[in-house]
Amino acid sequence: MNQVVIVNWPLKIFMVILCLTISECFCAVQGQYGQIAGAWNISYEGGETEKLLTVSDQMQYVNITIFNVDLSAGTDFHFEVHVGDPKRALVERRIERADLQGTPASWQGEVSVQTRKFGFTNLYVTLHASDGVTVERSATDLTLTIARRERLDEKIFNYTASGLLLLMFLNLGGVLDLQRLKVIFLRPIAVTIGFCTSYILMPSLALALGYIFLPQLKELQLALFFTALSPSGGLANICAIFLKGNVNLSIATTTINSLMALAIFPLWILILTQTLFVNTELDVPFLDLAISATALVCAIALGMLLRLFLPKTTALIFRFLKPFCACLSLSLIGMTVGINAFAFKELTIWIFLAALFLPILGYSLSFGISKLLRCSATDALTISIETSVLNMTVPIMLLQHCFDEVRADMTLIVPITAALISLVMMIVIYAVRRVFGWNKNEDGVAFESKVELIDIETAKQSEASVAATTTQVEKFESYKEVF
Incomplete structure (x- = not known):
């Protein structure tokens, strides 16, 4: 019994360390919202929650406003715009800390979207700290409805x-x-x-x-x-x-x-x-x-x-x-x-x-x-x-x-x-x-x-053959009368 306990202790210690490590890494990657630049927020298309786009080779644009950004912390950071499903649309946009203006700071502009496939996806914004690890995600997303062009x-x-x-x-x-x-x-x-x-x-x-x-x-x-x-x-x-x-x-x-x-x-x-x-x-x-x-x-x-x-x-x-x-x-x-x-x-x-x-x-x-x-x-x-x-x-x-x-x-x-x-x-x-x-x-x-059609054709052929036979019989009778 003692031997079993001794063998299990290293396993228990390893599991505890693993759980603490995963939990710590998860918190580091996700970050605590508002820790980097305060309680920043996002507005899409003037407050809309859904945007209709069409499948096209040309770029289409979405208006985004980032506001209520706190610059007092002095930490360097940047914003990135993403889409949930890259198979349906592509977005590449990065907003630097220096692009923000005002107090509290804000940024407003258009983000180009390249649509690839009809369907539904979402557009969202993430905030990245200068350490390259801590990331915060916007509290609201924009639903992108991508439709085909009418043909x-x-x-x-x-x-x-x-x-x-x-x-x-x-x-x-x-x-x-x-x-x-x-x-x-x-x-x-x-x-x-x-x-x-x-x-x-x-x-x-x-x-x-x-x-x-x-x-x-x-x-x-x-x-x-x-x-x-x-x-x-x-x-x-x-x-x-x-x-x-x-x-x-x-x-x-x-x-x-x-x-x-x-x-x-x-x-x-x-x-x-x-x-x-x-x-x-x-x-x-x-x-x-x-x-x-x-x-x-x-x-x-x-x-x-x-x-x-x-x-x-x-x-x-x-x-x-x-x-x-x-x-x-x-x-x-x-x-x-x-x-x-x-x-x-x-x-x-x-x-x-x-x-x-x-x-x-x-x-x-x-x-x-x-x-x-x-x-x-x-x-x-x-x-x-x-x-x-x-x-x-x-x-x-x-x-x-x-x-x-x-x-x-x-x-x-x-x-x-x-x-x-x-x-x-x-x-x-x-x-x-x-x-x-x-x-x-x-x-x-x-x-x-x-079957009926076949029978009709057969009947016609039978009638023709009967008529021909009748004619031959009549001719034969007439010949008999002559002789």
């Missing part, structure tokens, strides 16, 4: 993307089969499952993943939630075509989910503002959602009318449906990513993991739920596609509506990353199904209109 191509993109999206739904409306839709709505089991997985399962997954991977970042959690809540859009319909899903069910689910968004979005936002986002003001852009849903329904309805009154147009659409819609979808994705390429600077491993697990879990769980509820393999595949293919346009619109410009720009990376990952997941599933020979139409009436 004309973003406005052009919004109108172009809307036009391409409507053109896609016009083509998809042309391949809908009314009889198949009637069966779907008379027995809406699959549509109901798709609605529940899209508006209950996916938002719940997003909240859980946000809590796990982004626990302290409320804005990013909300961006992930908006991404999961938004209707899938036309890309899911195109994926259903390539993966041999039930296209009629896919378009019907997309349309219903888009219309129901007007009621579901306010309900979910009311729940969130009463629970997780208590101090956050969230508004629903009813007008934008209503215009989008109405335009979608009108485009699909117009495509259906074209099929009824211009069947040759429908046959042409069938021939070029896959490549045409695929090109439109890739164009929309490419334009969205290109316009918002700046957002990838905000990508972190935690954002990537949250965006990765959202579509993967959504696809797996929705497929399993659909099979448990006795849906066919084709319908289960279609429901899982509708659930897991994520939309990037609607969440971007919601984020821009709920947040200021800078916060919205910082959260755009979430829907963009999640949507791209969901698209890559669909490509991988398609490749696996093709390699193993699984990419087959297992439901003979899932794309019934295509």
